[in-house]
Amino acid sequence: MTQDLSRTAAGVQFVGVSKTYPTGLTAIAHLDLDIRPGEFLTLLGPSGSGKTTALNLLAGFQSPTSGQILVDGKDIGALPPHKRDIGVVFQHYALFPHMTVRENIGYPLKQRRIAKDEIARRVDEVLHMVALEAYGDRLPRQMSGGQQQRVAVARAIVFRPRLLLMDEPLGALDRKLRESVQLELKRIHRDLGVTIVFVTHDQEEALVMSDRIAIFDQGRIQQIGTASALYDEPVSQFVAQFLGESNCLVGQVEHLPGQSRVSTTAGVFSGVTSDATPKDGTAAIVTRPERCRLFADQAEVPTGWNQIAARVRDVVYLGALRKVVADLKDGGTFTVICQPDQSLPASPDVLVAFPSEAARVVLAGTSKNH
Numbered sequence: 129m130t131q132d133l134s135r136t137a138a139g140v141q142f143v144g145v146s147k148t149y150p151t152g153l154t155a156i157a158h159l160d161l162d163i164r165p166g167e168f169l170t171l172l173g174p175s176g177s178g179k180t181t182a183l184n185l186l187a188g189f190q191s192p193t194s195g196q197i198l199v200d201g202k203d204i205g206a207l208p209p210h211k212r213d214i215g216v217v218f219q220h221y222a223l224f225p226h227m228t229v230r231e232n233i234g235y236p237l238k239q240r241r242i243a244k245d246e247i248a249r250r251v252d253e254v255l256h257m258v259a260l261e262a263y264g265d266r267l268p269r270q271m272s273g274g275q276q277q278r279v280a281v282a283r284a285i286v287f288r289p290r291l292l293l294m295d296e297p298l299g300a301l302d303r304k305l306r307e308s309v310q311l312e313l314k315r316i317h318r319d320l321g322v323t324i325v326f327v328t329h330d331q332e333e334a335l336v337m338s339d340r341i342a343i344f345d346q347g348r349i350q351q352i353g354t355a356s357a358l359y360d361e362p363v364s365q366f367v368a369q370f371l372g373e374s375n376c377l378v379g380q381v382e383h384l385p386g387q388s389r390v391s392t393t394a395g396v397f398s399g400v401t402s403d404a405t406p407k408d409g410t411a412a413i414v415t416r417p418e419r420c421r422l423f424a425d426q427a428e429v430p431t432g433w434n435q436i437a438a439r440v441r442d443v444v445y446l447g448a449l450r451k452v453v454a455d456l457k458d459g460g461t462f463t464v465i466c467q468p469d470q471s472l473p474a475s476p477d478v479l480v481a482f483p484s485e486a487a488r489v490v491l492a493g494t495s496k497n498h
Contacts, residue, residue: 137166139163139323140197142160142195143160143196147181156347159178166323167323169326170327171327178345179327179329179342180295180296186214188212189209215293218297226267229267229279233251236287254282290322293326298330298333313337338354338355364491367490373417376414380409381410384398386401392458395435414488419483420463422440422481425479438477439476450472464480
């Protein structure tokens with residue numbers, strides 16, 4: 129199946145690409161990005177961050193103001209969308225309501241003047257791949273949202289593109305169905321070996337599906353890497369808070385041997401120094417809620433741990449976990465994720481503590497779009 133459907137996956141490069149509209153709004157600012165052949169790359173970011181614009185530039189629906197977009201080293205800037213040989217899946221499917229599933233899937237092949245028997249063979253092939261063999265004669269309105277989404281994917285891959293673009297393709301599905309289709313897309317990617325560029329604002333979706341994630345904000349990539357690298361080693365407060373939950377304290381940075389210290393209104397805290405740590409001035413110390421613990425008094429806190437006085441406001445039951453939200457004296461909040469068998473202090477007045485190796489000192493600042 130893989131050999132029949134796939135060709136060599138495409139590699140993509142954005143070289144100094146910018147997009148500025150006549151209004152003066154810069155949607156993309158000097159974007160440099162290498163997309164590896166065969167990888168599943170997710171563009172993740174808040175609304176207005178530039179991720180969809182980047183996808184539209186690659187698809188040919190918009191033209192860059194400056195820079196080049198290369199596919200396998202060839203500049204595709206002068207090619208119209210239908211000449212780029214790129215599959216595209218939209219959020220709202222864009223299926224033809226008057227055509228059957230077979231007709232919808234076969235449409236790109238008909239436009240390319242493929243012989244009828246070859247169209248039938250390829251349509252059968254992709255119907256099997258998306259597990260819709262029994263639905264070929266149905267109209268889109270006779271199918272569920274998840275089934276329609278799979279038809280849209282089948283139509284995008286039937287002409288054997290080397291590059292597949294997906295713009296918020298699961299946004300219209302409910303949570304359970306979205307999780308099911310996520311696994312289907314991962315399987316299809318694995319079977320085809322095609323390069324996929326996937327746009328979403330859903331953090332969990334990005335973590336589940338991607339080989340790498342590029343986090344966009346204000347027209348630029350703030351950080352790119354594997355899900356684990358971005359989660360464990362964020363370069364900024366924005367990345368830490370956008371990808372998963374994170375506790376952040378902002379203050380003045382001071383460097384010590386092997387670590388950095390941040391003086392805040394809530395106290396002084398130590399964390400890991402990295403390439404992202406500012407040399408001086410303002411910085412943020414960030415730590416994940418599952419790395420924090422609650423203690424009843426100072427004697428219980430392990431030696432060398434950061435600690436901060438807080439008052440428990442809410443305890444949220446999450447099935448396998450509990451989330452504790454605590455208010456700090458300076459008006460901030462701290463979140464702690466606890467295991468269900470972990471006992472909580474009897475008093476709401478607690479100490480939140482975390483080891484310095486579980487915290488990173490990074491660039492402070494959050495998105496203007498957030």
